[in-house]
Amino acid sequence: MGYGTPQQTIPAPAGKAPFSRRAELFKQIKKHRYHYLFVLPMLVFFSAFTLWPMLASWYYSFFNWDGIGWPTDFIGLGNFREVAADPGFWNAFMNTFLFALTHVLIQMPLALVVAVILNNQFLAGRNIYRLLLFVPVISTTAVIGVIFSILLNPLGGAVNEMLLNTGIISEPINFLGSTALALPTLLAVSVWKSFGTPMIYWLAGLQTIPAELYEAAKIDGAGRIQSFFRITIPMLAPIGLVITLLTFINNLDPFDLVRTMTEGGPVKATDVVQTYIFRYAFEPESGSSRYGFASAAGILFSLAVLVVVIIQVLTGKYARRSGTKGAE
């Protein structure tokens, strides 16, 4: 029997159904034993390093636990209440969402424009440009963070030295030390760093649009802008929803960049939920770790992300359904 061939279901005799079902199950397992064997390592690692930590953090979140030994001090929802009452958490929460939203609202449209330009088959060296724009994506974020910290330093940093020497500014700009500038600076670096990812998604989407549509539009007298808004955008809309979701979720975790560039400072101006959690779990201000509290913060954040994703998916479904009805 080949893969995908529908199997005939033989009704089990009355009174013997459970045994037959079990026998059939074992038979199926035996038949596909190599498949199970090959999947097993992934299941083991997934259980050990993803599933177990997730479940454990739910458990820990109900305890006042410093990470040493087994948690015993059960405090119910105490950690959740403390997290919810901490303005520092909500500041980190807002900054994290700001990261994701900035990428959706600024990076994605820019990436689309660049992708459209790079999709022009008559553009010389377009593969080189694609490569150059994608190099930051595959570069280590921590390295980029450290290099930018050095470049942007007001005292001896290359960027400020250049601006000062050319007379553009009279005193150095405190890119990462100012509460007003630190977050925008991090956002700019982050947008630059991950710019290649949505650009590649858009390029993939653009290449699915049949060239005939543009040719027909051209014959009908449509200009480039009209073609862009009347053909490119509608044709990209379905994949655009997926790209939006991916961009949003990918950029909800800017830990490595924030950690290496500002550690959430100055005075928490760039704090994100991940650095907030890290601080309570591994670099506690009080001297001893608070794993239970950090777990509660992580769970609250993941629940919020879950809600946002559900809204996004439902909106997408609604939009698709509306589009289908419109087509009818």
Next chain:
Amino acid sequence: MTTKRSWMRTLTTMFALTGVLAGCGGNNNAGSSGTAAPAGSSATPAATAAVVQKVNFSMVSARPGDEAFYKEQMDIFMKANPDVKVTVIANPTEQYNNALQLSFAANEGPDIFFIEGGQPQARTVYDNKWVEPLDSYMDDAFLARFPEGSFSRTSQTRVNGEIIGVPVRDPRFDKVRPLYYNKAILEQFGYSEPPKTHSGFVEAATKITKEGKGQVYGFAMMGKAPAVFGLSVSGLGSGLEGGVIGYEGNTIINLKSGQFSAKSATPVVEILRQLNAQKIVAPGWENWDTAQMHQQFAAGRVAMFIGAAWQAEEIRKLNEGMDMGIAAAPVPDAGRSGYRDTPTIAEPRYAMSSQSKVKEAAWKVLDFLGSQEFERANYEYAKELVLMPAAMEGIEMSADMQQMVKVMDETIRMAPAVNTNNQNYDQFSKSISDAMPKPKIQEVFLKAVMSNEDPVPLAEEYDAKANKVIDEQIKMANDGGITFSREDLKYPDWDPMQDYIIE
């Protein structure tokens, strides 16, 4: 041929099985508390004559050479004590306390172990009954090896009045907050010596920054995290009105009144605020950590900063030949009325397990770890000051270290610990710390400096909230059966200008 191979396989298997069985079923007494061969055994006379006691020693391996150092030292010990066999078990710092907890939970605790994590961990090992009190083991000759006060009632080597460990390092090395200065820069701007008072410090920093025209700055701080910013506050604040401890932490208690008193640190915060508002502090300090400070200082862009003792060596790594000076941090213009506090001049480091079955042998090892010979070796290896001054004699000390010792002597005095009156405090001190209003006081101060806000009303507001938290936590502790009151936080007879030692 096949038969020959088969025989060889059988023989090999038998040898292997013999080895495995021997390993499994060999000396049943060969555990951590393994002792002599049992009477009547068939051991050779030579083996029965030497009764070897096995001691497991669990240690923290913080640096790559730590394990090798301790193994080497234990080899020296075992040569002198052939009746004791010490096995060194090294754990990385991050995993150490968890590994220790698990081993005790399984009744497989080591015979000797490090106390890693300061006073809280000392309390933990005591409360969990992992540690064997050492009072009965230490005779006068042993106690006399250490400086006065090392095992006093106020020393952290004691918990609930019992000695729980043998100290090795001088804790003042971690406590001192010196002023680092670039002699060449100070001389260039007309200063032959570092500033000694707050106003002298402000004047020198201002002059250097203004005349340095962006090439060099008079002063810098590390502001990337509130904790490293706290170094500047505690350094400049070490000469402030006595009676207040914890500038660097988040629990600032005035030990005269027993009240939380962030306000006591505000004169220093105000100085830092003014310096920052007038753009005297090097730009970008808000995002500097210790590494960036070392780079900028070693590059000659910063004339002065206040830091920790360990930073001297890091700066030398970047610029070995720089003309670096180390001095006591400036004190108020009216003169010193307090010191950088240390509640103890000795911290317990090596402890004996209460579960050990070879306590006499374990004590022999502890006796060695508390010897001048070992402290000397430790100092030579780790380059960290040890408690016994005699152990460091004859070993060449770097000029930086010599200066650091002078600054330690000049700026640090023993003060009561918050828990000196009543060690029940340790049972809920973590709850107080966790329950402190957020953002914590260090962050409030850092923000005040950065955003040019008057720190006094901020501190007053924080003090009111923090004192409420302390009252609530004391009440909760009382409700839970812990005896403690606000009065226990007060030390009205303490003179902050003198060492506080209760023998």
